[in-house]
Amino acid sequence: MRIAVMTVDEQIISLDVDPHETVENVKALLEVETNVPLQQQQLLFNGKETRNSEKLSALGVKDEDLLMMISSASSGAAGNDLRLNPDGSAVNPAAFQQHLQRDSGLMAQLLQTDPDLSQAISGNNLHKLQDILRSRHRQRSELQRQKEEELALLYADPFNVEAQRKIEAAIRQKGIDENWAAALEYNPEGFARVVMLYVDMEVNGIPLKAFVDSGAQSTIISKSCAEKCGLLRLLDQRYKGIAHGVGQSEILGRIHVAPIKIGNNFYPCSFVVLDSPNMEFLFGLDMLRKHQCTIDLKDNVLKVGGGEVSVPFLQEKDIPSRFLDEERLLNEASSSGATVSSGLTQKKNTDATPASQPSGATEHSTSQGADFEGKVSKLMELGFGREAVIQALRLFNGNEDQAAGFLFGG
Incomplete structure (x- = not known):
């Protein structure tokens, strides 16, 4: 045979x-x-x-x-092929990979304990496998070094100040590591990336991805976006100034009113126009309050008009990649906690004239803005004198609610 x-x-x-x-x-x-x-x-x-x-x-x-x-x-x-180099990488990565792939029990264990290494073994990128093997070797070496240091500290002179300082640092680091391990087990979401809140809106009929930011004092639109939406012709340059917050951006002016569409409803909206090409449209606290909006994170929707309209927040895949670098956008838009220094300069006879220089000091420019006069009028309607109202608004940097609380408390 x-x-x-x-x-x-x-x-x-x-x-x-x-x-x-x-x-x-x-x-x-x-x-x-x-x-x-x-x-x-x-x-x-x-x-x-x-x-x-x-x-x-x-x-x-x-x-x-x-x-x-x-x-x-x-x-x-074959045994020689499975040996490791001093840096932890495999002598023969292909043979090492094939050997591990044949061990189904080991692969199942790695999938639970080290999914990155398991994925590298299952894949075709030997360079990535070698990098992970080196990384794991460094981690083991560092852990071994820490154990040796801890063991040495146990036998250190108890009256040695430097040794006691190292013991204190080791105890503190152990607490930090335990806290980190507990967070990994009970709060793994804390290590995930948090995507900012965006919704679909239309500004003057042009669809946009609006960044919803309750930490921004004003609703902001970039010059390029305002031009795309056909609103730049309405720019009031008397409201030039500086937006202060995480960073600073130049305020080119204001657009006092334009229609925005949220869901199927239209709402009036005013904008501060910034010279920020990488930030399009930021829906700030002023319009959130005006239109009685609710940020509902349980249902992941933005409710407008007391709940008459609900629009879902966008998933990460639906947000343009250029918007996902929120830290850079916040620096450019000065959004989180930003205050706006802009307004009209006024003569003693209260006749408004265009500003001849940028608004520098926040207190000075805020106290002379048209918005400031509106706040003064509202507070005076509550029965307070004009001078007292102006002093309260200046004291709280133009914050109407805080000024009202101060006046009532006084």
Whole structure:
């Protein structure tokens, strides 16, 4: 009968043998074909090792069956291929990867304990696998170093000030590590990226992705976006100034009213126009209050008009990638906690004239703005004198609510 023998290098050897031939005689034939000494050969049939004295018929070997030959020499070479370099990387990354892939139990364990390493072993990027192996080696080395330092501190002189300082630092770091481990287990969301709140809106009929920011004092639109929406012709340059907050941006002016569409409803909106090309439209606290908006994070919607309209916040995949660098956008838009220094300069006869210079001091420019006069009128309607109202507004940097609380408390 004819049998086939596959070597470890995937070479197929065909042999004509008698069914009652012993395994030892088959190995002798293979020695002639492969130059591998009989003593270094190991024959496997159906995954089981065979003994030299066994006959092929007794093993169940039939015509055209396949056996596998493994040599002890190749096993030693394979063992060398699985060795690691001093930096933790594999000597032969391909062989190392294949060896681990064949161990289903180990792969299942790695999937639970180290998914990054498991993914690298399952993938085709050997460079990534080597990088992860080096990284894990560095982590093990650092952990071993810390343990050695802790052990040395246990035997340190208790009266040594430097040793006691290191013990104190080690105890503090241990508390930090325990807190970090607890956070990973009980609050893993804290390590995830938080995507800012965006909704779909239309400004003057042009669809936009609006950044909803309750920490911004004013609703902001960039010059380029205002031009795209056909609103730049309405820019009132008398309201030039500086937006203060995380950073500073130049205020080009204000657009006093324009329609915005949220859901199926239209609402009037006013904008501060900034010279910020990378920030389009920011829906700030002024319009959130005016239109009685609610940021509902439970249902993940923005409710407008006391709930008459609800629009969902956008998922990360629906937000343009240029908007996802929120820290840069906040610096450019000066949104979170930003205060706006802009307004009209006024003469003693209260005739408004265009500003001849940028508004510098926040208190000075705020006290002379048209918005400021509106706040003065509202507070005077509550029965307070004009001078008292002006002083309260200046004291609280133009914040109407805080000024009213101060006046009532006084």
